[in-house]
Amino acid sequence: MKSLLLLAAGALAASAAPPASAPTFNQDIAPILYQNCAGCHRPGEVAPFPLLTYQDAAKRAALIASVTQSRYMPPWKAEPGYGHFVNERRLTDGQIALIRDWAAHGAPEGDPTAKPAPPAFTEGWQAGKPDRVFTLPAKYSLPADGPDQFRCFVIPMNLDHDVYIKAVEFRPDNRRVVHHAILFSDPTGASRNLVREGGSYPCFGGPGFAPLGVLGGWAPGSGPEVQRDGVSIKVPKGSGLVLQIHYHLSGKPETDQSSVGLQFGEPSKVPLGLVLVNSRAINIPAGESHYVVKAGVMLPEDVQVLGLTPHAHYLCKDMKVNARLPDGTVTPLIWIKDWDFNWQGQYRYAEPVKLPKGTRVELEYTYDNSAANPRNPSNPPVRVHWGEQTTDEMALVFLGVALAPGADSRAFERSMVIEYIDQFLAQGQSTADFPPEIAPAQRARLAFALALFDRNHDGKLDEEERKSLIDFLRERMR
Numbered sequence: 001m002k003s004l005l006l007l008a009a010g011a012l013a014a015s016a017a018p019p020a021s022a023p024t025f026n027q028d029i030a031p032i033l034y035q036n037c038a039g040c041h042r043p044g045e046v047a048p049f050p051l052l053t054y055q056d057a058a059k060r061a062a063l064i065a066s067v068t069q070s071r072y073m074p075p076w077k078a079e080p081g082y083g084h085f086v087n088e089r090r091l092t093d094g095q096i097a098l099i100r101d102w103a104a105h106g107a108p109e110g111d112p113t114a115k116p117a118p119p120a121f122t123e124g125w126q127a128g129k130p131d132r133v134f135t136l137p138a139k140y141s142l143p144a145d146g147p148d149q150f151r152c153f154v155i156p157m158n159l160d161h162d163v164y165i166k167a168v169e170f171r172p173d174n175r176r177v178v179h180h181a182i183l184f185s186d187p188t189g190a191s192r193n194l195v196r197e198g199g200s201y202p203c204f205g206g207p208g209f210a211p212l213g214v215l216g217g218w219a220p221g222s223g224p225e226v227q228r229d230g231v232s233i234k235v236p237k238g239s240g241l242v243l244q245i246h247y248h249l250s251g252k253p254e255t256d257q258s259s260v261g262l263q264f265g266e267p268s269k270v271p272l273g274l275v276l277v278n279s280r281a282i283n284i285p286a287g288e289s290h291y292v293v294k295a296g297v298m299l300p301e302d303v304q305v306l307g308l309t310p311h312a313h314y315l316c317k318d319m320k321v322n323a324r325l326p327d328g329t330v331t332p333l334i335w336i337k338d339w340d341f342n343w344q345g346q347y348r349y350a351e352p353v354k355l356p357k358g359t360r361v362e363l364e365y366t367y368d369n370s371a372a373n374p375r376n377p378s379n380p381p382v383r384v385h386w387g388e389q390t391t392d393e394m395a396l397v398f399l400g401v402a403l404a405p406g407a408d409s410r411a412f413e414r415s416m417v418i419e420y421i422d423q424f425l426a427q428g429q430s431t432a433d434f435p436p437e438i439a440p441a442q443r444a445r446l447a448f449a450l451a452l453f454d455r456n457h458d459g460k461l462d463e464e465e466r467k468s469l470i471d472f473l474r475e476r477m478r
Helices: 002-016 025-036 054-058 061-069 093-104 190-194 409-426 440-453 463-477
Strands: 132-135 140-142 149-156 163-171 178-186 200-202 213-218 233-235 240-247 254-256 259-264 272-278 291-298 303-311 316-324 330-336 347-355 360-367 396-403
Touching (some): 025 093, 054 061, 163 178, 163 213, 178 190, 190 240, 213 233, 291 409, 303 316, 330 347, 409 463, 440 463
Antiparallel strands (some): 149 200, 163 233, 163 259, 178 213, 178 240, 303 396, 316 360
C-alpha cells in the first residue's frame, strides 16, 4: 500500500512539473523583462505594475504573452531592417515565442541559481548633473477625467550668449499622467505670443511657431538625449525653451511640474542641418480606408543622417521614409507599420546614415478615415484636411543631419528653403498659403518671384513654370 501511495505521489508530482523543454522565468523570461520592460515596469515609473520579481510576472503571464504577441508592448514602432536605432526595445520573434510558451506551461519559476541580478537604475539625473535645470513655472493642474491634453509650456532661458547643448534630459514630475514630451528652442520669441495662462497654451500638433529647433524628447522607457562625440546643438542667445507635454488623465485630479536638464559643451565640430519633408496636400474623404500621401525633397549636399522624427495624427496607419540615391538605389530610413500617435518619438541611428548630394528623401504615409479605425477622432467619419487640430491630419518628418566638415550650414539652410518651396509648389498649393517654415521676408520675395513665373496668372505654377522658378532660384544661390 505504501509503495502504491509513493507511486501515486510521484505521478502527481511529475504531472505538476513543467516539461524539461519548457521555458522558465529565471532562465529565459527574466533576462527579456529586465532588458526591455523593467525601465518602465518598476516602482515610481509610469507603468501600472512592476515586473522585477517572479511573483510580479507569473500572475500576469497570460497578459504579458498577449501584449507581446500583438507587439503592443514593449512600445517600439520601427520595423527591424529599416534603420538601426539607439535604445531599440523591439522583441525578436524568438523572445515572443519564449514568453508565449512560458505562459502556456503555467509560468514555471525554474532554477533560482539561473536568475540574473535585477537591473540597477540610476536615481536622479541619469546623464549626470546638468549645467542648467529648467522647471515648469508653476504646478499644472489636471482634472480627473476627460480627453488627453497636449500643452506647450514656455520657459525663459535668459541666455546672454549662444550655448551648445550636448545632452538633454527630461524628468517627468508626475509619471502617472505624463505620457511623452518633445522639447523645442524658440529663437524668435514667437511662442510667448501664444501663451494664454500659466505660461502655457494648448498645442495638439506642432508647437505652433516657426522656425524652431528640435532639442530632444522623452517617452516612457527612453533615456537622456546625448549627442555623439563632436556634435552639439546650437541655441542662440535670447532663445526660449518650449516643452510640449502630452498628458493622459488618471481618474483623479493631478498636478505636474516637470523639469528638463541641459548639459552644455563646445561648438559642434561638424556643421548641423535640419531637413523637413512635409505635405499639406491632404484631403481624405470620409470613409476612405487607404489614402496615400507622398512628398520628397532633394539633398543639396552630402549629409549624414543622425536621427529622424516622423509625425502624423490619429488617422495615419503606415509610414515609410526612404532615401532614393542618385544611382536609383533606395536606402530605407524608417518604416512604422502601425503608427500610433500616442507612442510617437524621436529615432536616433546607432550609426549615422550617409547620403550623397542629389539624394531624394521621400515619405509615403497611409491613412484610414473609415469607421473601422478605432483611433478615428470623428464618428461618423468626416472629410479631413491638413491642420493642427485633433480632427486634422499631418504628414511630415524632421531629419537631423551632419554636413561635411567645413560645409556652410547657412548655405545648406538656404538651399533647403528652395527645396521646401519646390515641395510646396509641387503639391499644387496656392501662393496665398505659404507654409510657416518659410519666413515672412522670404515669403514676400517668393510672392514677387511667383508673379514673374506665373505666366497664365492663375495664382499657381504648372510643372513647367515651377521648374523654371526653381532653376532660377538655384542659380541665384550659387
